[in-house]
Amino acid sequence: MSFLDELNxxxxxxxxxxxxxxxxxxxxxxxxxxxLTYRIANILKQGVDPYRVMALTFTNKASxxxxxxxxxxxxxxxxxxxxxxxxxxxxxxxxxxxxxLGLPRNxxxxxTDDAKSLLKTIIKEEGLNDKLYKASNVYYRISSAKxxxxxxxxxxxxxxxxxEDTQAGRPKIAELYAKYTLRxxxxxxxxxxxxLMKTHQLLHxxxxxxxxxxxxxxxxxxxxxxxxxxxxYEIVRLLAAIHExxxxxxxxxxxxxxxxxxxxxxxxxxxxxxxxxxxxxxEQNYRSTEYIVNAANNIIKNxxxxxxxxxFTEQLGGEKIKVYRTASDSxxxxxxxxxxxxxxxxxxxxxxxxxxxxxxNAQSRSFEESLRRLNIxxxxxxxxxxxxxxxxKDFIAYLRLTINPNDEEALKRIINFPARGIGQTSIDRMIxxxxxxxxxxxxxxxxPEGIEDLQGRGKALIKNFSIMMKSFRAMLPNKxxxxxxxxxGKTTGIIDEYYKDKTIEGISKFENIQELLNGIKxxxxxxxxxxxxxxxxxxxxxxxxxxxxxxxxxQDDNNGDVTDRIKLMTVHAAKGLEFDSVYVVGMEEMLFPSxxxxxxxxxxxxxxxxxxxxxxRARKYLTLSYALxxxxxxxxxxxxxxxxxxxxxxxxxxxxxxxxxxxxxQNSNFSKPEPKWYQxxxxxxxxxxQQHSIPATLTxxxxxxxxxxxxxxxxxxxxxxxxxxVYHDKFDTGKVIEIEGIGINKIATVFxxxxxxxxxxxxxxxxxxxx
DNA sequence: AGATTGGCGCGTACG
DNA sequence: GCGCCAATCT
Numbered sequence: 001m002s003f004l005d006e007l008n009x010x011x012x013x014x015x016x017x018x019x020x021x022x023x024x025x026x027x028x029x030x031x032x033x034x035x036l037t038y039r040i041a042n043i044l045k046q047g048v049d050p051y052r053v054m055a056l057t058f059t060n061k062a063s064x065x066x067x068x069x070x071x072x073x074x075x076x077x078x079x080x081x082x083x084x085x086x087x088x089x090x091x092x093x094x095x096x097x098x099x100x101l102g103l104p105r106n107x108x109x110x111x112t113d114d115a116k117s118l119l120k121t122i123i124k125e126e127g128l129n130d131k132l133y134k135a136s137n138v139y140y141r142i143s144s145a146k147x148x149x150x151x152x153x154x155x156x157x158x159x160x161x162x163x164e165d166t167q168a169g170r171p172k173i174a175e176l177y178a179k180y181t182l183r184x185x186x187x188x189x190x191x192x193x194x195x196l197m198k199t200h201q202l203l204h205x206x207x208x209x210x211x212x213x214x215x216x217x218x219x220x221x222x223x224x225x226x227x228x229x230x231x232x233y234e235i236v237r238l239l240a241a242i243h244e245x246x247x248x249x250x251x252x253x254x255x256x257x258x259x260x261x262x263x264x265x266x267x268x269x270x271x272x273x274x275x276x277x278x279x280x281x282x283e284q285n286y287r288s289t290e291y292i293v294n295a296a297n298n299i300i301k302n303x304x305x306x307x308x309x310x311x312f313t314e315q316l317g318g319e320k321i322k323v324y325r326t327a328s329d330s331x332x333x334x335x336x337x338x339x340x341x342x343x344x345x346x347x348x349x350x351x352x353x354x355x356x357x358x359x360x361n362a363q364s365r366s367f368e369e370s371l372r373r374l375n376i377x378x379x380x381x382x383x384x385x386x387x388x389x390x391x392x393k394d395f396i397a398y399l400r401l402t403i404n405p406n407d408e409e410a411l412k413r414i415i416n417f418p419a420r421g422i423g424q425t426s427i428d429r430m431i432x433x434x435x436x437x438x439x440x441x442x443x444x445x446x447x448p449e450g451i452e453d454l455q456g457r458g459k460a461l462i463k464n465f466s467i468m469m470k471s472f473r474a475m476l477p478n479k480x481x482x483x484x485x486x487x488x489g490k491t492t493g494i495i496d497e498y499y500k501d502k503t504i505e506g507i508s509k510f511e512n513i514q515e516l517l518n519g520i521k522x523x524x525x526x527x528x529x530x531x532x533x534x535x536x537x538x539x540x541x542x543x544x545x546x547x548x549x550x551x552x553x554x555q556d557d558n559n560g561d562v563t564d565r566i567k568l569m570t571v572h573a574a575k576g577l578e579f580d581s582v583y584v585v586g587m588e589e590m591l592f593p594s595x596x597x598x599x600x601x602x603x604x605x606x607x608x609x610x611x612x613x614x615x616x617r618a619r620k621y622l623t624l625s626y627a628l629x630x631x632x633x634x635x636x637x638x639x640x641x642x643x644x645x646x647x648x649x650x651x652x653x654x655x656x657x658x659x660x661x662x663x664x665x666q667n668s669n670f671s672k673p674e675p676k677w678y679q680x681x682x683x684x685x686x687x688x689x690q691q692h693s694i695p696a697t698l699t700x701x702x703x704x705x706x707x708x709x710x711x712x713x714x715x716x717x718x719x720x721x722x723x724x725x726v727y728h729d730k731f732d733t734g735k736v737i738e739i740e741g742i743g744i745n746k747i748a749t750v751f752x753x754x755x756x757x758x759x760x761x762x763x764x765x766x767x768x769x770x771x
Numbered sequence: 772a773g774a775t776t777g778g779c780g781c782g783t784a785c786g
Numbered sequence: 787g788c789g790c791c792a793a794t795c796t
Contacts, residue, residue: 058785087786111786131779192786227785260784360782362788382784419772551786572783594782610783633781634787678781775795781788 003038003073007031014280015039018046018219021240021274022247023267027311028254028296028616029287029578036223036249037066040081041073043219052218054239055083058227060552062576063088066223082217086232087192088551090199094190095547097202097209106404106543108189109550113393114409115139115180115191121412121431122179132169133176141165142177146193147229147261149200152178186440188406196231203238214242225250225270229261237273246274252307253300256572256610258602264305281309285616287578289318292622295648296615302647303605323587323645324625325657327768332627333366336583337374339623340566343581344376347621351377353580355567357614359592363585364568371566381569385553391498391509392516396549398488399481402472403543406440415445415465418493422465426451426458445469468492481545482524485517520545571614582618584611587626588639595678596685611644633678720748720769727768731755 007015011031014024015038026032036055044050057063063084071078082089091109098105110118116135119142123133145155155161155174165173184191190198203210220240222228225248228236240246248270255264271277285293293313300306324339326332340354356367364380371378386392394417397410404410416422430444433451437443444451448462468491475484489495498510523545538544567579586592592611597603615622624645629638645653720726724736726748734752748767751757 060786085786091786109786195786257784259782362781365787423772553786570783596782631787681781773796775793777791777793779789779791 003041007035007038008284010280010282010284011035011038014282015042017278017280018043018247019245021244021277023225023270023277023279024247024249025279025281025307025309026249026251027281027283027285027309028251028613029285030282030311031286032249032251032282033066033069035282036221037069037073039247040066040083040221041070041078044070044074044077044081048218050077050080051082052216053081053083053221054089054217054219055081055221055223056086056089056232056236057083057223058085060085060088062223085551087195090195090235091547091551093213094195094198094202097206100206100209101198101202102185103190104188104404106188106539108187108400108404108407108410108546109195110184110187110189110191110409111550112139112192113388114189117409117412118183118187119176119180122176122183125431125435126172126176126179128172128176133172137170138173138176141170141173142180143193144261145177146197147231149197149231149234151197152181183408186406186438187408188404188440189409193231196229196235200231200235200238203235210238213239218243219245219247221247221249223249226252226255226264226267227257227262228266230263230266233263233266244274252305253303253309253609254575254613256575256606256613258606268305268307283309283311285311285313287619288313288616289315289620291318291320291652292615292618295321295622295652296612298648298652299608299615299644300612303608304601305605319621320654321648321652322623323653323655324623325641325655326625326627327629329363329366329586329627329630330370331769332585332625333370334373336367336585336623336625337370337376340371340376340581340583341374343621347581349580349621351564351566354583355569355574355577355579355581355617356583356585357569357571357574357617358585359571359594359610360586361570367568367585376566377563378566378568379563381567381573386512386515387549387553389509389512391512395485395489395494395513395516396546398472398492398494399485399542399546401442401469402476402484402488403546405442405446405469405473408441411441411445414492415462418497420465421461422458426454426462429454430462476540476542479541480524481542482517482521484542485520489513489517523548571610574617575613578617578619580619581621581623582614583623583625584614585625586630587624587642587645588630589642590637590639591630592642592644596682599682599685608644608647611642720767725770726750727770728752728758731758733770734758 004012004015008031011034014022014035018039024032024035026035040053040055043053055063055066057066067078067081067083070081084092094101094103095105095107098107116139119135119138120130123130123135123138145161150158150161152174155177158174162171162174165171184194203213217239220236220243222236227250236246248267250267252264252267255262255267258264271279288296290313293311297311322339324332324335326335336356343349343354344351358364358367361382368378368380387396394413397407397413400407400410401414412427415427430441430451434441434444436452437450445462445466448454448459448466451459451462471491472484472488475487479487495510495513498506498513501507501509524541538547571584584592590598593604593607597607626641626645627639629636631637720736720739722736722739725733726736727733728750731750731752732754734750734755736748737751737757738749749757750767
């Protein structure tokens, strides 16, 4: 009995064909992780050295899960696989080869905040308008360039890129990119995108290095290939060039990260680069019932850019997909909460098997309120992670600066935190002098006498700071990470700072720092990973610790999952997950699909794939909902059913709420005009997508500013409350003065302006709540 | 220097 | 409608 016996015939082929280029198209719920892990296990069972197998994923979670599952089959050997995220695997290679690129091997990895903060500094130094040159904007542009392997020198020459910047009113991006790159170099820092671009440069510029790794990596596997960008693909292609045992796994229909640089073309055109490609399509869905799989197929059929496949399931029957149409966003939230409550009663599904998925994070609020009202426990996913918190970043900045004195962003964070009298003016003077002499900022801390236009007192305070930092560095050779961190916490006063603060936030910050210290302690006490003979080891324990956490997020933190709670998250965050019951909410034009996507076919297709992802998360029960009116940016907007709902065949759906009686074309209750800034953003988007899109009218909506057509806006109002203003078909408007009964048997007493008090049974009446 | 208020901006997100 | 940042006050 082999582990291979657990596979269906196509899965088996995908697992056992280990040589030559292979593409595995893995539909939703098709057993992808199993195939991937078994395939690697199978390679190892053939006697291949794990050290010669590279497996790349996008998330730490995915790689940890895979490693664990492979270890179950082949044992501890799995630990020596070259497996991890693109960023962590490439960072490891870059550290080994750092000196070739003129970097110290302790280089710092700047996260997005560090990068934006540096850009902000540079924009200010250049005297540019920071309303126009927003750090996030510039960062996005630089990131796109790096993902496309465009260096600052290239950028300065690229007419179309500069033209695009000029159109957006930001012609100086290329210069900022060049300055930013220089500044990162002076800080001995690489940002996330550099980890890819510099790896490519390393392999491209140093044939001996390329040859070494090409030879070493006999087998390569890439997960979620539809999410790769140009840089990632180029690196992989270079590395696989000798053995050509490259296996990519993915699903073009689930490509939803175009906005962060992913090119769906990588998977669509893969066959062109590897004519001998063997293709295996995992089309059997083991997750969902028939209606759900059918609906998913109905939806994705409308996309042009896709590989041919037909997903099927053997789980016939099941419940049809419910579509709830409600009068307002708050109605939608109440409706969904009630439905969850009812579903829970009827089917006894654990809370944790129910998810509410939305397009934008802002939508979570109304659901929080409605769930709380019914005492349904919930957890919102997304938001800032542990390592993003200010207090954690501050503490880590001390550790970073201890390891890498050149780290300008770490230095700026903590030189005056906790307060030690080194104000913004002093820091600005330091930066000016450092730039003038073209040295790292730390040089000025080290030699404050040289800072221009600074009082003696300021210089003395900086000197003290420098002495303190040096005392930390002196501990590196013979103290472990925890001993140093503990000492830093006590010496700098950072722990006291939060200990003194007895506000709720202060206490939480104090606890977070304690948690961080516990983590460091655990790390320092733990057995360390083994390094290959030729691998450069970190100089000391603290450096090793920092290397580990700089590429970590706490997405795989399971602390919150112990309690049985409903899960609320964006559709993006739900990718790769599954639930018994899924609610996809806000199914409206201009929301899902997003208003910013309706201008180009490519963008709409990505939204459609996103909806496809949402639908295929459900095992047994799927509910879609939308509202006819919704507050957006504090403004009431009238909404129209999402085109994606229309794409699902009627036979798979049951509609709740009244049917729309008029056709959209003669209907005037659509959108108010979007706010001005939003319109201009849409226009910007239009310019950005011009090169590759079909021209489209701005929106298909009328801009008439009319009230909703109440007759057709039927809603389900079992969640009515006293004081609500309501509309009734016969009695017109009135106010709720009493509610009796439970659930659908509720009876409301309503005082109607023209008819007086009436008792209304909610399950029959079409009461409409007016906001 | 630290707290408070006013104004502006608003998509989805992994390293 | 809300949260974050920056300018202003104390």
